[in-house]
Amino acid sequence: MDIILLLQEHPPEDTFIQFEIAFVVLLTIITGVAMVVDRIGNRVPYTVALVIVGLAFTFLPERLELDITKELILSLLVPPLVFEGALHISWERLKRNLLPILLMAVIGVIVGTWIVGQILITFLDIPPAAAFAFGALISATDPVAVIAFFRTLGVSKRLATLVEGESLFNDGTAIVIFNLALVAGAAAATGTTSDPAIRLTLGDVGAFLAVSAGGLAVGFIVSMVANYAIFRPVDNRLIETTVTMVIVFGSFLIAEQIQVTESLHMSGILAVVAAGIYFGNVTPQHMRPGTRLAVNSFWEVFSFAATSIIFLLIGLGIDIREFISINNLRSVAIAVAAVLFSRALVVYSATWLSGRLGTAVPLPFRHVIFWGGLRGAISLALALGLSPTQFGEEQIGVVNQLRLMTFGVVLFTLLVQGMTTGPLLRRLGLAEKPVQDIERQRRLGRLYATRAGQQEIDRLHDTGVLSGTVWTALADAYRDEVNQRGQEVLELLHEFPGLEPEIIVQARRAALRAERTALIDALRRDLVSEQIQHELLEEIDARLSALDKIEKSLDYQGDYLPD
Amino acid sequence: MNTIVCAIRGGEASRLTQERAIQLAKADNSRLIYLYVVHLDNLGHLGPGEVLAAQTELAWLGKVLLQIAQRRASQAGVKAETFMGYGPVREAIERFLQQEKVDLLLIGAPRQETRRPVFPNGDLAPFVRSLEARTGVKIEVVQDK
Numbered sequence: 001m002d003i004i005l006l007l008q009e010h011p012p013e014d015t016f017i018q019f020e021i022a023f024v025v026l027l028t029i030i031t032g033v034a035m036v037v038d039r040i041g042n043r044v045p046y047t048v049a050l051v052i053v054g055l056a057f058t059f060l061p062e063r064l065e066l067d068i069t070k071e072l073i074l075s076l077l078v079p080p081l082v083f084e085g086a087l088h089i090s091w092e093r094l095k096r097n098l099l100p101i102l103l104m105a106v107i108g109v110i111v112g113t114w115i116v117g118q119i120l121i122t123f124l125d126i127p128p129a130a131a132f133a134f135g136a137l138i139s140a141t142d143p144v145a146v147i148a149f150f151r152t153l154g155v156s157k158r159l160a161t162l163v164e165g166e167s168l169f170n171d172g173t174a175i176v177i178f179n180l181a182l183v184a185g186a187a188a189a190t191g192t193t194s195d196p197a198i199r200l201t202l203g204d205v206g207a208f209l210a211v212s213a214g215g216l217a218v219g220f221i222v223s224m225v226a227n228y229a230i231f232r233p234v235d236n237r238l239i240e241t242t243v244t245m246v247i248v249f250g251s252f253l254i255a256e257q258i259q260v261t262e263s264l265h266m267s268g269i270l271a272v273v274a275a276g277i278y279f280g281n282v283t284p285q286h287m288r289p290g291t292r293l294a295v296n297s298f299w300e301v302f303s304f305a306a307t308s309i310i311f312l313l314i315g316l317g318i319d320i321r322e323f324i325s326i327n328n329l330r331s332v333a334i335a336v337a338a339v340l341f342s343r344a345l346v347v348y349s350a351t352w353l354s355g356r357l358g359t360a361v362p363l364p365f366r367h368v369i370f371w372g373g374l375r376g377a378i379s380l381a382l383a384l385g386l387s388p389t390q391f392g393e394e395q396i397g398v399v400n401q402l403r404l405m406t407f408g409v410v411l412f413t414l415l416v417q418g419m420t421t422g423p424l425l426r427r428l429g430l431a432e433k434p435v436q437d438i439e440r441q442r443r444l445g446r447l448y449a450t451r452a453g454q455q456e457i458d459r460l461h462d463t464g465v466l467s468g469t470v471w472t473a474l475a476d477a478y479r480d481e482v483n484q485r486g487q488e489v490l491e492l493l494h495e496f497p498g499l500e501p502e503i504i505v506q507a508r509r510a511a512l513r514a515e516r517t518a519l520i521d522a523l524r525r526d527l528v529s530e531q532i533q534h535e536l537l538e539e540i541d542a543r544l545s546a547l548d549k550i551e552k553s554l555d556y557q558g559d560y561l562p563d
Numbered sequence: 564m565n566t567i568v569c570a571i572r573g574g575e576a577s578r579l580t581q582e583r584a585i586q587l588a589k590a591d592n593s594r595l596i597y598l599y600v601v602h603l604d605n606l607g608h609l610g611p612g613e614v615l616a617a618q619t620e621l622a623w624l625g626k627v628l629l630q631i632a633q634r635r636a637s638q639a640g641v642k643a644e645t646f647m648g649y650g651p652v653r654e655a656i657e658r659f660l661q662q663e664k665v666d667l668l669l670i671g672a673p674r675q676e677t678r679r680p681v682f683p684n685g686d687l688a689p690f691v692r693s694l695e696a697r698t699g700v701k702i703e704v705v706q707d708k
Contacts, residue, residue: 289612497577504624543616546616546617546619549606550606550617
């Protein structure tokens with residue numbers, strides 16, 4: 001199914017149906033993969049599993065062909081992802097880590113682009129503009145798979161902030177430098193300049209700053225205006241959730257429409273980053289907790305779907321058979337080596353410099369930032385956006401080579417680095433706490449299940465199915481088992497007292513949810529009016545929201561006094 | 564009869580502090596009071612409708628933690644009382660020490676790698692000294708083993 005061709009060749013109503021079918025097929029595959037990954041205990045990152053499934057489609061007799069365009073990914077799928085990522089970044093935490101983040105995401109991207117470019121020029125004889133364009137597009141890190149590990153293993157929030165913060169900003173930086181390289185390449189290709197080498201001029205630096213700062217300013221202004229014009233005066237979760245969509249796509253579009261130079265516009269991605277950070281840190285103060293939950297859930301689902309589609313498209317977009325050629329394998333191997341080398345240099349030197357300037361980054365964190373620097377959607381979208389004659393009529397093959405190298409690097413980072421980041425976190429001792437956490441879940445799960453079994457036995461007795469000595473024996477056996485499971489939970493608490501408040505909060509949340517369900521039932525039974533139900537639901541939502549904050553603040557690693 | 568106040572919050576140091584308090588109370592047959600302070604300082608910004616909800620939930624969490632501590636003491640043969648304070652931790656502790664006749668305050672030592680310690684960079688020792696001077700109450704900081 002070639003969606004874009006269908007759009008061009010068929011009447012609108014047919015096209016829409018075909019598009020809808022493709023969409024349903026994609027979502028069905030995504031759901032299936034998510035269920036399998038969940039079933040096997042999330043041992044493989046979900047995004048990696050999607051890529052593998054996508055790759056498997058290469059071997060089907062009839063390929064599922066989807067025309068992945070730069071516009072589809074960059075304008076429609078990436079903004080929600082970036083927004084959702086920025087939404088949860090705490091400004092306070094970001095501010096404390098801004099120095100290493102900016103060193104890696106700005107200076108690091110520039111240096112990394114240069115290193116990768118030079119290696120490609122030396123070993124693959126690629127024109128400078130193309131080599132630097134590749135260096136830039138491959139600098140954008142994609143932390144989705146790594147962050148999934150962080151969440152499962154519960155690593156330090158600071159490490160997550162460093163990885164997510166770097167990724168949010170380097171996306172924008174990479175796109176800007178990529179466009180600068182293309183402009184320089186176009187000048188060389190059209191003969192505007194006779195010098196094939198890329199030279200950084202003061203004008204380029206100015207353009208870079210204007211594109212980046214302009215994008216950030218647009219996002220900030222759009223989000224701020226929405227905050228004052230909509231979120232402060234309006235109290236309606238449907239309207240407020242809808243407005244967030246306007247903020248995301250509106251800030252992206254506005255920034256992309258403002259030309260900085262003849263061939264460069266402001267950064268739409270950075271606009272979304274700024275809009276997300278502002279929205280996530282300032283706007284919730286003017287929202288009801290229920291609305292905030294609704295907005296967060298909406299973007300969580302949107303982001304999940306967008307991420308899933310992107311990673312599945314990555315798998316579908318790669319024809320694994322193309323790698324079976326010595327020349328192509330060599331190009332990919334050199335590209336992977338260049339990317340790893342430049343990443344190591346950038347991460348270790350930027351964090352070292354940051355330490356010298358007052359914000360130290362622990363060594364184990366540096367290893368994770370280096371190895372967890374996976375590449376994904378942005379790199380792929382930029383590579384796909386290159387036109388065949390981007391670097392001149394004589395360099396048609398170069399664009400294909402760049403795409404192949406991009407796919408190769410993305411694939412390598414997802415499969416090799418993505419699959420080994422979890423073990424690395426454990427080896428570095430950054431995932432110690434979750435062992436208790438996982439054990440807590442396991443023991444509570446057993447207790448919960450055994451209690452359910454006990455209740456079922458009692459129900460069978462009450463309905464007359466079980467009676468006499470059979471029931472007595474079963475009831476006794478279940479009572480013993482429940483006691484034993486309860487004892488196991490108590491032992492765990494004794495071993496890890498820090499879990500105590502977490503279990504209390506967890507139980508409280510479950511109880512509040514049950515209260516919420518009871519209120520919904522109360523309206524059905526005409527026990528309360530809609531207005532009273534709404535009022536009471538708001539109260540419970542506020543408590544649930546407060547519990548989330550309390551849970552986040554729990555850092556029970558040994559102190560009485562609040563951190 | 565001496566009065567021992569044990570400030571709790573939950574967590575490992577809190578458990579150690581409770582064990583130390585029970586040990587001391589048992590040895591001297593002292594009166595034991597568990598103190599929990601409800602404070603919103605660490606929850607970040609709270610919206611208009613959230614302050615009350617957060618305070619209610621923290622108080623609920625504190626009530627459960629106090630009951631657990633009380634039950635633990637009872638199992639060890641010590642009858643403990645509980646008290647819930649409100650407001651910034653330092654002020655709430657000081658207020659309580661001034662209103663009750665207390666001989667010893669036990670608190671768990673905060674670890675320095677905690678995100679936003681109330682007593683960063685060895686700030687705890689000066690606080691303990693100044694609180695002792697202001698209230699006349701002896702303070703023991705229970706360290707993680």
